[in-house]
Every structure is written in structure tokens, then in C-alpha cells.
Amino acid sequence: MEDAWFQMDYVPALAYECEEGKDDADDVRAVYPSEQDMEADKQMPKSSSFINAFQLIAMSQDLDLSGLFEEKDEVKEKVMLVSDHAIDDTMTKIQAAAADANLLAERSNNKMKMYPSGKLPRRSPRSYFFNLSAEFCKSLSSLLKGKLMSCVAAQAEEC
């Protein structure tokens, strides 16, 4: 574990737990292929990072039946963002936006996980995460330069 190889890209785990399966809201997936990808695609079979129609459709919140199990006041709002930039560019921007909002963004393949960086205040109220998310959204939308529609508060999770 001391070997340098293990230290690369290592983000220390933070001292709290997130409920399993509730981090979907923090995954922001870039779906828009880059210009170069598009060109290449015309000549070659698709690159593995190209999303197919069903993957897109599966992102629909309207196909998510978990609403059946939620109380009225727990309605969660999810935001889907589209970026004109290539995947790597977008990922970098997400990380930058995260840093602005005091969040740590951890990338694995084409997924991102985000955690508040540093120590959490004890018994963080929902509003704490709400504010973090709002800050992140603002930062990201300015980095992506306004291709975003209105950025509503992302899902605020109690961890």
C-alpha cells in the first residue's frame, strides 16, 4: 500500500457514511460526444464512450418508481445537465466547480462522486447540503457557460 502506484488518484475517505444507492444525484454524466468523436464515429464503429438511446431514456426520472414510496414533502428534484464540451473537459470543469463549492470530486471512468471536503459540521442540517449543491450548480453552470437551463437545487441528501 505504500507503493507510489497506490497513492495515485487516492482521495481519502471521509468520516461519515452515505446511504448506499443515494449517490445517484451526485453523478453528473456528460452525454455529449466531442467533435473529434463525432468525426471518428463516421468512419469507425462507435467509441465506447458514446451513449446509446436506451441509456439516455433510462435516465428519465419519470421511469423512476421510487416516487411511489416517498412522502409528499420529500419530492426530490434532480437536474440533468448537458455539456457541449468533450467528456474529459467536462469532467475537469465539474472538478473545478466542486472545488469552488468546497466539495471533493472523485472520478472513476465516466462517473463522478462528490463529498463535502473537510469536516462536516456536527448534525449538518439539510440546508447545509442544499447550499453546497446550490453553490456547486452555480459554479458549474458558469464554467459550462450558460448551455444550462435553470439550475434548480439538486437532490439534497442527508448523510
Add this chain to the structure above:
Amino acid sequence: MLIPMLPLEKTIHALWRHNEIGDVQKRTYLRIQFPGYENPVALASETAFSVSEVEALFELYKSISGSVIDDGLINKEEFQLALFKNQKKENLFANRIFDLFDVKKKGFIDFGDFVRSLNVFHRNAPLEEKIDYSFKLYDLDGTGFIERHGVKQMLIALLCESQMKLADETVEIILDKTFMEADADQDGKIDRSEWQNFVSKYPSLLKIMTLPYLRDITTTFPSFVFNSEVDEIAT
């Protein structure tokens, strides 16, 4: 025995608990109030749910089915209300799912339909059932095939819902690529076996077919405890 002024159902249950009425009477009452009601023990044996879980689902079912019209059945409006907290919100996906839940094609969902449909979304439901269900979900016109214009409709619905903007051309490219890969015999539509192959290549497509919430259902609806039949079985 003094019976306090409780809602009818609680009264029935209290009488049952005190052996004033038997199982038959209790079930008869439930079947009248909730057409299509089935014994939780029977439903549990046919599905991946435990008896407690079916009972918890009944609590959920009661609240959904009584939300607009108190007839013990879930109609389209009540389904939309439960899903979106907004009974007016109608859309392609919700309609499709409602149609699939409405197994007997009567325009409403009864308790048996409810439990059996949710069963497909259970973690332990067979993969085959999930593949089947997702195929039917995307087969918008019920032709037995997933057709390109249907997929396009769904893509557009998704873009509207999320206020994402993609150029028409891009949508066409995405469709082309998807069908190029999924439609093995290139007949312009995806049949059941092509879907099966496609899904085994992209297993994440079936993520929507599993509801993690089903795991917690007995803690989400604890009121089932007061109506539980589980004790009865144990004795």
C-alpha cells in the same frame, strides 16, 4: 366487549383479533373494500416479497387507491399523483408503466396487480422477468417489437422532461447508432431476442428495473404492524 369508535377497518381488525369474527369474515370485508384483494400469505408465496412486505405494500396501496376516489382501486390519476405528487402530470413513461401495471386492462390497478408488478422490480426477481418487462415497456404500440419511432418518441419525451436540448440531427445519430448495434438483422426494429442480447451487453440498462426502496418497505410503512397476520402464522 366495548368497541371504541374507530374507522371501520380498525374495528374489523379489532374484532378479528378478539376472535369475534373469523378469517373468512375479515377477508370478505377486505375483498369488498378492495376489489382484487388477495391474501398476503398467498401473494408472498408467489412473489419475492415476505408476508410482512406484502402487508406493508397493502398499507401503501390503501393510501394510493384512496387518494382521489375511495374505491379501493388505483386509477390513472391516483397513480400519477403517487408517482409525481401531481395528478395532472401525464406523460409517455407514466402511461406506459400504468398500462403494464394494469394487467387485466381494466383501466385500474388492483392490489394483486400492484404487488405482482412491483415484484418485477424486486432485487431478487428473475432477470428474465426484468428483461421481459423492459421490452414491453419500450414496445410503445404493443406490436411485439421495439420500433425506431417509439424510441424516438421516448427520447424526445426525455429531452422535454429534463429540458435538455439536443439538435435533431444528434437525436437521429443517437438513434442510428443504437439501432445499428441493437437491431442485429437490420429489419428496422428490435425483437425480443435482439433486446436480450443488447441488454446483456449493457446490463446498466436494467438498472431501472430494480427498486432499491423495496428493501426498506417494512420500515417505511410501519403501520402494517397493527394489521399483521404474521403472529397468527407463528402460533
